[in-house]
């Protein structure tokens with residue numbers, strides 16, 4: 273904490289988010305990502321050497337070892353410095369993207385900047401800053417530019433979370449002008465902007481609007497994983513509607529498949545992605561990267577950087593196995609792999 277006595281309200285909120293996700297079951301209850309409804313057609317003769325399968329990719333001009341991202345989690349209270357450092361160091365070693373949690377606390381209490389600064393442990397990792405779309409409306413672009421330079425961020429994630437705000441007693445409710453703020457930031461910042469949800473999904477029509485204002489990539493962050501409008505806020509004693517809105521949102525598989533038909537910018541699939549096979553399915557539906565938050569936070573809590581590395585390596589192997597089982601020698605071939613179509617009895 274910033275002093276030895278009491279944490280501030282912001283520090284307390286950030287700490288609670290992490291504790292709740294680590295200690296409670298906050299996943300969607302009756303709704304899934306939809307990935308379980310998709311099956312690859314098995315190829316019994318792949319004619320491939322497993323060790324030569326290439327799962328590398330390019331994202332916003334950077335070559336990655338694998339198409340993964342740890343999406344924004346935390347920052348803004350003392351122990352967040354170690355969490356962000358472990359996440360970033362693991363991602364650097366494994367050649368994948370890492371996101372920071374919302375930097376709002378840093379703008380309100382500049383002494384918290386160190387909890388976001390990971391460059392002493394990960395000089396080269398592709399690093400994404402993070403701010404709420406709502407906060408962007410009143411943000412001084414020069415200040416944002418300065419912070420992004422200090423953190424040496426490669427991109428800025430702008431999160432959209434209207435229903436998550438609406439279930440909070442202290443939620444931000446006036447969302448007029450957020451799209452214009454995103455457009456202005458795209459124009460005036462020289463850092464690429466990635467727009468993301470936090471688990472309720474981005475629709476294809478919104479994806480089109482975001483592309484048209486200059487957004488560089490979209491993380492659809494759909495439903496099926498961590499529920500912010502239900503799970504997390506119900507434990508934070510949010511409004512009574514947390515129960516009704518627990519399962520709100522567009523399932524991740526549907527969000528990514530629909531957006532991929534309408535936009536050309538890279539898509540990130542997150543929200544309930546839990547293994548390398550689901551990453552493969554997301555890529556087949558049109559994603560460039562797939563990401564997750566809760567599983568990597570849990571890994572960090574169990575064993576720091578080494579446990580995060582272990583999980584990334586497991587996902588890499590599972591993704592490679594899916595390439596092997598579909599006869600895809602790289603991600604480009606995987607993105608066109610055959611799926612099993614449900615049998616239509618009328619066609620027999």
Ligand SMILES: Cc1cc2nc3c(=O)[nH]c(=O)nc-3n(C[C@H](O)[C@H](O)[C@H](O)COP(=O)(O)O)c2cc1C
Pocket residue numbers: 289290293343344345346372373374402429430431468469470471493496497498542543544545563564565566567569
């Ligand atoms: C503890 C925690 C804190 C989070 N804080 C942020 C945040 O500050 N900014 C943001 O854009 N997303 C935040 N997220 C949302 C995640 O980036 C992600 O969109 C969401 O949790 C769905 O992914 P998951 O099902 O893999 O957890 C947070 C997630 C967790 C688990």
